[in-house]
Amino acid sequence: MSxxxxxxxxxxxDGTWEGEIAPGWDIVGNADGGYLAAIAARAAGMAVxxxxxxxxxxxxxxxxxxxxxxxSTTILKEGRRFSTVGATMTAGDKRVLTLLGSFGELxxxxxxxxxxxxxxxxxxxxxxxxxxxxDTFPPPFVGRVELRLHPDAVANLGHASGRPRVTGWFRLxxxxxxxxxxxxxxxxxxxxxxxxxxxxxxxxxxxxLTTHVRARPAPGxxxxxxxxxxxTGGFLEEDGEVWDSTGRLVAQSxxxxxxxxx
Amino acid sequence: MSxxxxxxxxxxxDGTWEGEIAPGWDIVGNADGGYLAAIAARAAGMAVxxxxxxxxxxxxxxxxxxxxxxxSTTILKEGRRFSTVGATMTAGDKRVLTLLGSFGELxxxxxxxxxxxxxxxxxxxxxxxxxxxxDTFPPPFVGRVELRLHPDAVANLGHASGRPRVTGWFRLxxxxxxxxxxxxxxxxxxxxxxxxxxxxxxxxxxxxLTTHVRARPAPGxxxxxxxxxxxTGGFLEEDGEVWDSTGRLVAQSxxxxxxxxx
Numbered sequence: 001m002s003x004x005x006x007x008x009x010x011x012x013x014d015g016t017w018e019g020e021i022a023p024g025w026d027i028v029g030n031a032d033g034g035y036l037a038a039i040a041a042r043a044a045g046m047a048v049x050x051x052x053x054x055x056x057x058x059x060x061x062x063x064x065x066x067x068x069x070x071x072s073t074t075i076l077k078e079g080r081r082f083s084t085v086g087a088t089m090t091a092g093d094k095r096v097l098t099l100l101g102s103f104g105e106l107x108x109x110x111x112x113x114x115x116x117x118x119x120x121x122x123x124x125x126x127x128x129x130x131x132x133x134x135d136t137f138p139p140p141f142v143g144r145v146e147l148r149l150h151p152d153a154v155a156n157l158g159h160a161s162g163r164p165r166v167t168g169w170f171r172l173x174x175x176x177x178x179x180x181x182x183x184x185x186x187x188x189x190x191x192x193x194x195x196x197x198x199x200x201x202x203x204x205x206x207x208x209l210t211t212h213v214r215a216r217p218a219p220g221x222x223x224x225x226x227x228x229x230x231x232t233g234g235f236l237e238e239d240g241e242v243w244d245s246t247g248r249l250v251a252q253s254x255x256x257x258x259x260x261x262x
Numbered sequence: 263m264s265x266x267x268x269x270x271x272x273x274x275x276d277g278t279w280e281g282e283i284a285p286g287w288d289i290v291g292n293a294d295g296g297y298l299a300a301i302a303a304r305a306a307g308m309a310v311x312x313x314x315x316x317x318x319x320x321x322x323x324x325x326x327x328x329x330x331x332x333x334s335t336t337i338l339k340e341g342r343r344f345s346t347v348g349a350t351m352t353a354g355d356k357r358v359l360t361l362l363g364s365f366g367e368l369x370x371x372x373x374x375x376x377x378x379x380x381x382x383x384x385x386x387x388x389x390x391x392x393x394x395x396x397d398t399f400p401p402p403f404v405g406r407v408e409l410r411l412h413p414d415a416v417a418n419l420g421h422a423s424g425r426p427r428v429t430g431w432f433r434l435x436x437x438x439x440x441x442x443x444x445x446x447x448x449x450x451x452x453x454x455x456x457x458x459x460x461x462x463x464x465x466x467x468x469x470x471l472t473t474h475v476r477a478r479p480a481p482g483x484x485x486x487x488x489x490x491x492x493x494t495g496g497f498l499e500e501d502g503e504v505w506d507s508t509g510r511l512v513a514q515s516x517x518x519x520x521x522x523x524x
Binding site for chain 2: 054055057059061062076077082084086088095098099100102106108109110111112113114115116117163164197199200207208210212214215228229230231232233234235237248249252254256259260261
């Protein structure tokens with residue numbers, strides 16, 4: 001099933017939308033957070049008739065499992081260029097996530113541009129390491145999206161020798177184009193940075209994930225990097241960058257995750 | 263008037279709180295965004311009885327001017343460690359901002375720590391350049407908080423020669439301790455990074471600001487840095503770090519702002 005189909009929502013009136021968490025988008029049973037955020041963001045964008053999630057913040061409240069969900073949206077502002085919307089996804093009587101975003105239409109004259117950093121240095125996709133789904137790690141989710149990791153990152157995976165950083169390529173399966181909603185998935189698709197470093201090898205639950213979408217991606221593979229600089233106070237951040245095949249920054253993300261406590 | 267007094271809110275029942283935008287916290291007439299966010303975050307934290315804004319995202323909807331405001335809060339989850347709350351500030355019938363945050367109680371055993379970067383290199387506060395308020399720039403707001411900029415940053419100010427980066431010291435006036443709510447002000451207190459670079463010298467309105475608070479700050483000056491790496495698509499990010507006098511990272515922030523269009 002395509003991402004477009006797996007993230008489809010239909011209006012149920014009164015700012016409420018119905019969708020479905022599709023099977024197979026999970027990590028050890030729980031649906032990927034970026035995928036869940038994309039479903040809710042699609043509803044929020046449709047609520048205001050603006051296609052692009054310019055900045056979306058999601059707080060994760062409970063695991064998402066396959067089945068129907070309802071997204072209730074609240075429009076907070078409809079401005080000239082952006083509309084701000086809150087959205088909460090529920091499954092039965094359980095809140096799965098809540099999201100706050102500003103939506104717009106990307107493109108057009110951008111004015112001054114200045115970029116002080118470039119895409120990660122990556123061998124071409126055919127020389128990177130594909131992740132294929134298993135029941136545990138790699139998770140089923142990587143059967144829905146296609147990830148190719150930098151060979152150096154893979155060499156560190158679980159070997160406790162590297163830095164908390166991972167780089168690699170992302171695309172949807174079967175040549176499906178990546179729209180700006182799918183970028184919300186890309187920024188949460190890679191294994192946690194801590195898997196690649198001399199740190200406890202553990203899933204680090206995400207409390208909050210914010211994504212800024214700068215541009216609609218050109219067709220092709222997306223070059224992605226995720227880096228953690230600060231593990232302190234029981235938290236870590238994971239900073240993501242996503243670059244399209246023309247070398248343009250299309251998304252920037254930061255998530256706050258919880259370190260297992262000592 | 264202290265920050266504590268200027269950000270005080272009182273319950274008006276039904277999840278609603280009343281506060282006041284105090285005079286003098288403005289930048290050319292509009293109240294500082296971080297200060298406004300702190301007022302709303304105080305209401306949100308009180309709504310769930312948790313003192314520390316662990317991660318707070320604010321979308322700015324309209325300028326805030328001195329006078330009474332109402333903050334309506336919605337509790338989305340009350341968990342074992344964190345509570346997630348939405349809050350919207352209105353002045354009259356105008357929405358000023360909306361916020362989504364998770365609140366908790368910082369401290370205790372943090373487990374594994376690893377920090378790959380340190381505080382900015384700054385001369386001592388007495389060798390940095392104090393900003394004193396004027397009607398334009400520096401704005402009245404710097405009469406409420408105390409900023410000392412790195413002399414190198416000041417040399418670039420408006421001279422179109424540097425990088426979009428600024429570092430300096432922050433504290434509240436009159437020795438008022440900085441609590442975790444005041445950190446929400448610190449991350450939005452400095453002049454925009456574009457003022458220090460070969461870029462159009464213009465105010466860049468903030469669309470969204472997310473702050474992660476990692477720890478309660480020790481007494482004393484806070485060392486702060488703000489950096490922009492990507493001006494593209496009509497947007498720029500501003501990444502902030504705030505370090506306390508013991509050399510501990512206490513807050514990390516990112517805002518998405520709008521570049522004036524060409």
